[in-house]
Amino acid sequence: MNATANQSAIVVGGGIIGIACAHYLSQSGWKVTVIDQGTLAGACSHANCGYICPSHIPPLTEPGATRVALKSLFNPQSPFRVKPTLNPAVLHWFWQFARRCTHQQVLWAGKHLQAILDASIAEYRQILARTPLACEWEEKGLLYVFRTEHAFEEFAQNDQMLTEHFGVAARRIPGSELREFEPGLQDGLYGAFHYPGDASVRPDLLNAEWVRQLRAGGVEFIENCALRGVRVEAGQLVALQTSRGELSAGRYVFAMGAWSAQWSQQLGCRIPIQPGKGYSVTMARPENSPSYPMLFPERKVGVSPFAEGLRLGSMMEFVGYDQSIPETRIQQLRDSARSYLVASVDGAAEEKWYGWRPMTWDSLPIIGPLRHLPNAYLATGHNMLGMSLAPATGRLIAEMLNGEQTCIDATPFSPDRF
Secondary structure (H helix, E strand, O other): OOOOOOOEEEEEOOOHHHHHHHHHHHHOOOEEEEEOOOOOOOOOOOOOOOEEOOOOOOOOOOOOHHHHHHHHOOOOOOOEEEOOOOOHHHHHHHHHHHHOOOHHHHHHHHHHHHHHHHHHHHHHHHHHHHOOOOOOOEOOOEEEEEOOHHHHHHHHHHHHHHHHHHOOOOEEEEHHHHHHHOOOEOOOOOEEEEEOOOEEOOHHHHHHHHHHHHHHOOOEEEOOOOEEEEEEEOOEEEEEEEOOEEEOOOEEEEOOHHHHHHHHHHHOOOOOEEEEEEEEEEEEOOOOOOOOOEEEOOOOEEEEEEOOEEEEEEEEEEOOOOOOOOHHHHHHHHHHHHOOEOOOOOOOEEEEEEEEEEEEOOOOOEEEEOOOOOOEEEEEOOOOOHHHHHHHHHHHHHHHHOOOOOOOOOHHHOHHHO
């Protein structure tokens, strides 16, 4: 069923997830208001690498992840870094994460991630077919590039697992053919895997275009509107207390990304999210820029070529809500990409950025109603896949609010699992 004329919803959080929720709610007849404590899509949704990647099925909870995390305690320059802490909430999160670093968990979580990843890219294609957005959408696939035989063959096991269990196959490109496939790569690389079903987008353009069209369709966006508290009466959420005063609606969707965990107590539920900090640097598009979006797993760095720019992004730091951008990390991105690309990676930085990814301990997002506040919903915890999963998340939220059967099984994403 669609919403009736007097049904209203407030979405808390104006990142890509909140924008997608607003889109699908508005499409089904809801009067939607989106509030954000800062500028719209100004946090983790702003300057990430822009991959829309249904090939990213394996969860972070893969065998060996705990060992990598422990080694990082003694290496502040590790691309995957965990800062030593005695915070009980953080320690509990990592204990739960470590328990899930098994092959069985990879297959279980991967099954549900694949369902929402596939649904999401299908939704992107439908949205863009109906309402073209000037956002540099490309369907060139995603390229994983390797310098050494050891790393290539190690990744080949992951590719084999994707093929056998999930039906996702990559094209293997030997080093002798790599320059012909992508002239922006240097000679001497061992080889690559190309996943043709993946896509890419320039995130800031997508966010701005989508918001512009939603505004034209009647969605209200309120920036610099910080959530201060919630008012609950008779088991229902009746109002939000904000820096702009009290706001009320019939339904409330909390899409606050890495900030969500700080609202566990007021919302009466567990939201076990830790901020996983990433960085990027964006420069003008250099001569000999690559044309394919790509990842260098040996260095854990991603490269996103845009029409007028080149972005290098990477890192996963569990350092709390740290807001600094160490110059050493930006230089590390440049140095990591230098030995792969023909193009110079030393251009002047047009933007240096960090974002906090909302990381859950089972690598699955949190989407659904709250048990004790049935008119409040969570849409958060998308880990490193917020751009990829936004449309399917928005559709699921709209279906839930409309009392419809969901397009995919949403049970694994329920807040009740914690």
